[in-house]
Amino acid sequence: MISLWIITGVALLVSLAADRKKTLAAIRRGLKMFVGVIPILLGVLAAVSLVLTAVTPRMLEGILSGTGLLPFLSALGVGSIALIPGFIAYPLAAVLRQSGASVPVLAAFITSLMMVGVLTLPLEARYFGWRAALLRNGLAFCGAVIVAAGMAWVLR
Amino acid sequence: MNSLLVRKVRTVAGKTWPWFLFAGVVVVWAYSLLRADFAFGRKAGENLTSFLVEMASVLPPMFLLVGLFEIWVPRKVIERYAGLRSGMRAVPWMILLATLQAGPLYVAFPVAIGLWRKGCAPRNVFIYLGAFSAMKIPMLTFEVAFLGWRFSLARTLISIPVFIILAIAMERLLPADFLPPGLEEQGGAEI
Numbered sequence: 001m002i003s004l005w006i007i008t009g010v011a012l013l014v015s016l017a018a019d020r021k022k023t024l025a026a027i028r029r030g031l032k033m034f035v036g037v038i039p040i041l042l043g044v045l046a047a048v049s050l051v052l053t054a055v056t057p058r059m060l061e062g063i064l065s066g067t068g069l070l071p072f073l074s075a076l077g078v079g080s081i082a083l084i085p086g087f088i089a090y091p092l093a094a095v096l097r098q099s100g101a102s103v104p105v106l107a108a109f110i111t112s113l114m115m116v117g118v119l120t121l122p123l124e125a126r127y128f129g130w131r132a133a134l135l136r137n138g139l140a141f142c143g144a145v146i147v148a149a150g151m152a153w154v155l156r
Numbered sequence: 157m158n159s160l161l162v163r164k165v166r167t168v169a170g171k172t173w174p175w176f177l178f179a180g181v182v183v184v185w186a187y188s189l190l191r192a193d194f195a196f197g198r199k200a201g202e203n204l205t206s207f208l209v210e211m212a213s214v215l216p217p218m219f220l221l222v223g224l225f226e227i228w229v230p231r232k233v234i235e236r237y238a239g240l241r242s243g244m245r246a247v248p249w250m251i252l253l254a255t256l257q258a259g260p261l262y263v264a265f266p267v268a269i270g271l272w273r274k275g276c277a278p279r280n281v282f283i284y285l286g287a288f289s290a291m292k293i294p295m296l297t298f299e300v301a302f303l304g305w306r307f308s309l310a311r312t313l314i315s316i317p318v319f320i321i322l323a324i325a326m327e328r329l330l331p332a333d334f335l336p337p338g339l340e341e342q343g344g345a346e347i
Contacts (some may be wrong), residue, residue, distance in 0.1 A: 008221055029226060031223075042178040045211065046178040057335075097303070132330060135330065138285075143322050146314075147311065151307075151311060155307070
């Protein structure tokens with residue numbers, strides 16, 4: 001995070017030294033885009049925090065640690081809907097593994113978590129349109145299944 | 157008349173739902189401050205706060221960088237390295253760009269639109285998004301620490317061909333003249 005701010009600061013300074021007018025135009029552009037997306041972002045983040053509160057780690061342990069197809073499908077479902085930041089998701093996955101979740105289930109969970117975002121669809125649609133957003137998420141879901149299946153085969 | 161009303165209600169609902177949802181969580185959180193036994197509200201408030209902190213720490217610099225990128229980087233450069241005729245040569249560039257970043261996938265959307273506006277081929281835009289979701293270096297270090305390098309390595313290596321193929325499928329499945337609505341923001345594709 002800090003490195004991102006430093007890089008941005010240096011880039012702004014270099015840009016300012018090169019051309020004041022262009023830099024101001026760039027800042028205006030960036031801020032305008034940021035402000036424009038704030039309302040929908042707040043809504044999405046509110047929805048995500050509600051879901052994340054309703055679904056507790058203990059609940060996930062119960063759903064995902066069994067054997068068979070059901071935990072695998074649940075992992076895909078939960079992973080697709082939820083938006084869990086990496087610093088929570090990976091420790092959670094480690095806990096799930098200790099409580100008996102299999103490698104394919106973990107892979108399905110992590111992969112769908114990162115590639116599919118049902119709750120962030122309104123945000124994605126704002127940039128790409130509903131058609132492209134739904135298509136990307138649908139394909140990414142298939143991709144998550146393939147990656148999880150591949151991992152089950154490689155790490156068996 | 158009736159359909160006009162429906163359409164109007166729909167537009168207003170489409171514009172206001174984020175605020176209602178946000179206000180709802182704030183109210184639930186505020187209520188939990190009065191009632192000590194209302195853990196759900198407190199937890200929801202904490203979650204929302206952590207998301208807002210994440211957003212506030214990543215998005216402003218990202219948008220400033222996108223602004224600088226759009227003003228300074230010539231269209232020709234992106235067209236040459238990631239345009240329609242760039243072929244597979246563009247893949248390493250897209251992956252490199254994506255892996256150096258951090259944060260949730262929604263951070264990548266404005267960057268993806270910025271690339272698209274500069275003449276990056278749709279396929280490469282989606283390769284960028286795929287790489288962003290599957291193999292950011294800051295996330296990989298986390299993954300290795302908690303799930304082990306075998307898991308991380310296998311997942312990354314299997315993901316690469318998958319997201320490249322998905323991106324090609326995306327480009328094929330979208331109409332040839334498809335333009336994302338995000339492009340129209342800020343004066344369209346001419347910059």
